[in-house]
Amino acid sequence: MKNYEIFNLGDVSLQSGMTLPNAFLAYKTYGKLNEKKDNVIVYPTAFGDQHTNNEWLIGKGMALDPQKYFIIVPNLLGNGLSSSPSNTPAPYDKANFPQVTIYDNVQLQYRLITEKFGIQKIALVVGWSMGGLQSFQWGVSHPEMVNRIASFCGNAKTWPQTYVVLNGLKAALLASVGSDSTKLNQLTSQDMRAVGRVYAGWGLSQTFYKEELYREMGFNSLEDFSVGVWENSFMNMDPHNVLSMLWTGQHADISANSNYNGEFDEALKSIKAITYIMPGSTDLFCTAEANEYEAKFIPNVEYHPIKSVWGHFAGRGINSTDNAFIDNKLKRLMTLRTEN
Secondary structure, eight states: OOSSEEEEEEEEEOTTSOEEEEEEEEEEEESOOOTTSOOEEEOOOOTTOOGGGGGGGBSTTSSBOTTTOEEEEEOOTTSSSSSOTTTSOTTSSGGGSOOOOHHHHHHHHHHIIIIIHOOOOBSEEEEETHHHHHHHHHHHHOTTTBSEEEEESOOSBOOHHHHHHHHHHHHHHHGGGTTOGGGGGGOOGGGGHHHHHHHHHHHSOHHHHHTTGGGGGTOSSHHHHIIIIIIHHHHTSOHHHHHHHHHHHHTOBTTOSTTTTTOHHHHHHTOOSEEEEEOBTTOSSSOHHHHHHHHTTOSSEEEOOBOOSSGGGGGTTOOHHHHHHHHHHHHHHHHSOOOO
């Protein structure tokens, strides 16, 4: 039984100029929409995640309290629940799935929010990693609509080093078919093993590994951890979905649209929402340095690094100390009055 709902979008024109036929968003809601329709929180999913991966931050007494807020978690296109290579009929299935941008994702989420629920104001858009990138995009695409933004371990664009990391993941997967583009449809989930091994070096910090913190997660050795977390989690993903999300990630940039034409700093300046940026202090993937640059241009911003040795995964909902830090900052953010 599905624990989520589907919003059908019909044939959608994408930024690429291609059409995604019979597109749909999978989403889940928590709590109830109030009469004013102003208690809305949008919480997009990250690369490879589905709505259940976001639930660690939702609960009674937490900042994202479903007794107070109506929380909408839209699934990223390409993640296997929303329109994806794995669930789209031929001829747009597998490697033939159209290229989808972060801008596309947010525009389709906007349709969900407005057409399905009649919502015109959003109290908060929040997210981790690529979910955080979507929160920035919301603030740029719909500045009058969004009151607050919170991004943890997520940049406002894919900076060159992050692009290279994602390219490494892609190369590890394509090596399975000899990097022959004509054989992409032959890829299987077994081919994802190497991708997990590559990402293992980027998801967590050097200190995490040096101090063997994986033992706190029940793993007795580095090899057990590498297999039990990195290999297994990636081998549960469809390789064509991963290729699609990798493309989305590599080409992510809040200014990559006709409104800003690549003027990244100007796009950041256009954000009207109160913005909390929470980078992981040891994040090797979405770096604090990049976030610090971005914060210089957002008019109403607070910069709160998560002092953690959990690297990028400081925002993944695994470490209780990091979780409490994020939740406490979000609680404070939700008390701030907005002019929007």
